[in-house]
Amino acid sequence: MGTGMCVPERVLTNADLERMVDTSNEWILARTGIRERRIAAPDECLSSFAVPASRNALEMAGLEGKDVDLVICATVTPDQPFPATSTRIQDQIGASRAAAFDLAAGCTGFVYGLSVAQQFLQTGWAKTALVVGGEVLSKIVDWKDRNTCVLFGDGAGAVALRAEDGDRGLLGTALRSDGSLAGLVELPGGGSREPHTAETLGNGRNFLKMRGSETFKIAVRSIAEISDEALTSCGLGHRDVTWFIPHQANRRIIDAVGQRLEVREGHTYINVERFGNTSAASIPIGLDELNRGGRIQPGDILLFSAFGAGLTWGAAVVRW
Numbered sequence: 001m002g003t004g005m006c007v008p009e010r011v012l013t014n015a016d017l018e019r020m021v022d023t024s025n026e027w028i029l030a031r032t033g034i035r036e037r038r039i040a041a042p043d044e045c046l047s048s049f050a051v052p053a054s055r056n057a058l059e060m061a062g063l064e065g066k067d068v069d070l071v072i073c074a075t076v077t078p079d080q081p082f083p084a085t086s087t088r089i090q091d092q093i094g095a096s097r098a099a100a101f102d103l104a105a106g107c108t109g110f111v112y113g114l115s116v117a118q119q120f121l122q123t124g125w126a127k128t129a130l131v132v133g134g135e136v137l138s139k140i141v142d143w144k145d146r147n148t149c150v151l152f153g154d155g156a157g158a159v160a161l162r163a164e165d166g167d168r169g170l171l172g173t174a175l176r177s178d179g180s181l182a183g184l185v186e187l188p189g190g191g192s193r194e195p196h197t198a199e200t201l202g203n204g205r206n207f208l209k210m211r212g213s214e215t216f217k218i219a220v221r222s223i224a225e226i227s228d229e230a231l232t233s234c235g236l237g238h239r240d241v242t243w244f245i246p247h248q249a250n251r252r253i254i255d256a257v258g259q260r261l262e263v264r265e266g267h268t269y270i271n272v273e274r275f276g277n278t279s280a281a282s283i284p285i286g287l288d289e290l291n292r293g294g295r296i297q298p299g300d301i302l303l304f305s306a307f308g309a310g311l312t313w314g315a316a317v318v319r320w
Contacts, residue, residue: 001063001162003288004056006049007038007155007275014150021146028150033251037153037276039138045079047088049156050134054093057130061160065094069126072117073102074109074133074280076187076309077140089132106185107247107308109133109280110157114316115173121163132158133280140187142207153276157284168319174230175314181218185210185309219253219307224260227305230315238262240301243290247306248272248282257305279308296320
């Protein structure tokens, strides 16, 4: 029914990073396709962007906070471990009768969130749901590690969903995970397994860790396979896709998956060069840009696909 987004004002370019770590604009562009990313200010947190994104989605949908029955926030960088950031969103948008919870599925979080919301809507438990994907990854990135700090950005995107009769909307989803590969993308410290101590903080266990080359290979195959599964479950094929809106992890991953899925030229939405990898926020941000740009028409088939920490991966198919 509506889409929204919000990103920080501060832009961090590759030229800025050249002055911070041993890297170069050419190195970053060649390996990731990223030119710049948005970075939260010291006094900003996830809800600083998730709340405006939610309000924008509700405004487009012609809804108010009191209309919302359910708020799901997909994130791995909440305002704090608890309470859930979704409850802050629920309070600030005036969703006084809504249930709210956070969902952690890494970069696949938004797709997982859509699938969960769909269950509540289809059973009749909820009439209206708000699904938010947002991250402030700059707060958990090691700015001395050139292999990771160049990749990530901050922001949030949201969609308002409503249960209605008809053939439009979320047609189906496909979700997978493999916890045996959890070590490829992780935040080692800070949980009950490894609480923060002076030692963990001193050795950087409070920063995101990623084994990029291994993750890349698995990501391309997994995203392509899960996309096929989601399309097949809806009785659709590659040529039915009007817009492929993938998680914006890396331009090389996006291009490789697009080729495997035989997406038509010019029908893969890419904004990674401007925002970097915003994890769970990347698909709803891309969707909102396309939607507000008037580039999606009624009846268009949209394919969302993502891969992230967990490892998790998933896809969703929407008829606009």
